[in-house]
Amino acid sequence: MTDAADDESSSVLLDVAGDGVATLTLNRPHRHNAWNPVLERRFYQLLDEAGRDDRVRAVVLTGAGRSFCPGLDSQRLDGIAGSALDLTGRTSPAVTYAFRKPLIAAVNGACAGLGLVQALMCDVRFAARGAKFATSFTRRGLAGEYGMTWLLPRLIGTERAMDLLISGRTIDADEAKELGLVSRVTEPGEVLTAATVYARDLAANCSPASMALIKHQVLTDLDASYEQAMRRAYRAMAVLAQGPDFREGIDSFIQKRRPEFPPLRADLNPADITGTDIPALTIDPMHP
Numbered sequence: 001m002t003d004a005a006d007d008e009s010s011s012v013l014l015d016v017a018g019d020g021v022a023t024l025t026l027n028r029p030h031r032h033n034a035w036n037p038v039l040e041r042r043f044y045q046l047l048d049e050a051g052r053d054d055r056v057r058a059v060v061l062t063g064a065g066r067s068f069c070p071g072l073d074s075q076r077l078d079g080i081a082g083s084a085l086d087l088t089g090r091t092s093p094a095v096t097y098a099f100r101k102p103l104i105a106a107v108n109g110a111c112a113g114l115g116l117v118q119a120l121m122c123d124v125r126f127a128a129r130g131a132k133f134a135t136s137f138t139r140r141g142l143a144g145e146y147g148m149t150w151l152l153p154r155l156i157g158t159e160r161a162m163d164l165l166i167s168g169r170t171i172d173a174d175e176a177k178e179l180g181l182v183s184r185v186t187e188p189g190e191v192l193t194a195a196t197v198y199a200r201d202l203a204a205n206c207s208p209a210s211m212a213l214i215k216h217q218v219l220t221d222l223d224a225s226y227e228q229a230m231r232r233a234y235r236a237m238a239v240l241a242q243g244p245d246f247r248e249g250i251d252s253f254i255q256k257r258r259p260e261f262p263p264l265r266a267d268l269n270p271a272d273i274t275g276t277d278i279p280a281l282t283i284d285p286m287h288p
């Protein structure tokens with residue numbers, strides 16, 4: 001099988017269903033969906049398309065075949081060892097972190113290194129029983145990459161994060177759930193269905209504007225004081241209380257019907273509403 005010659009258009013697939021859910025599939029099963037520049041470019045291109053598509057209200061991220069993503073393709077590891085770090089033209093994983101719509105990971109198999117980074121950037125993680133997780137960095141002589149040393153302690157606590165990061169040990173889906181790395185574990189073969197059902201509920205019953213703003217609030221309030229978070233919340237409350245989503249939410253509740261919320265507006269910028277951007281987006285990936 002090829003690597004550099006992989007067809008970029010098929011390295012990641014985007015399927016937009018009529019229920020408001022898009023499925024984004026890492027599609028290099030012959031390489032276990034290992035990350036390479038071809039896949040990376042296509043991934044961010046399609047993520048951007050899903051973000052701009054009014055039909056899409058939630059996205060499920062998964063892998064083709066038996067793996068999610070085991071990290072950087074081993075065919076590239078040998079070539080970059082000992083060379084200077086060059087991020088020219090690369091897209092920061094912070095783009096995934098700041099995606100405005102709900103992003104649900106359906107981890108169907110091996111998830112390590114950069115694959116784990118992408119899974120952790122998702123909002124909610126489902127895992128198939130038997131799926132394996134590892135940070136892997138210390139076992140490859142690497143530093144904690146792409147902000148994982150910032151993100152992982154915030155998800156599962158300092159000691160648990162330190163354990164996984166300094167040992168690089170492999171854990172299964174059940175231990176990942178026990179540690180808080182994932183929130184749901186399914187039987188093998190059922191993870192994509194379970195994640196999609198969850199995403200459909202978001203798409204059908206939750207306001208796109210509310211979800212985008214709440215995502216932003218959670219991510220920016222992680223490092224804020226309570227007073228700062230309250231000020232931002234008051235600003236956000238004032239904006240949405242005057243919008244059509246709140247009116248529709250109340251009307252549908254009173255009328256006992258499913259809500260018909262409008263699509264997420266392209267000009268709705270949560271940072272403008274709260275006055276705060278997501279910290280990771282203030283870092284220029286071209287100047288580490």
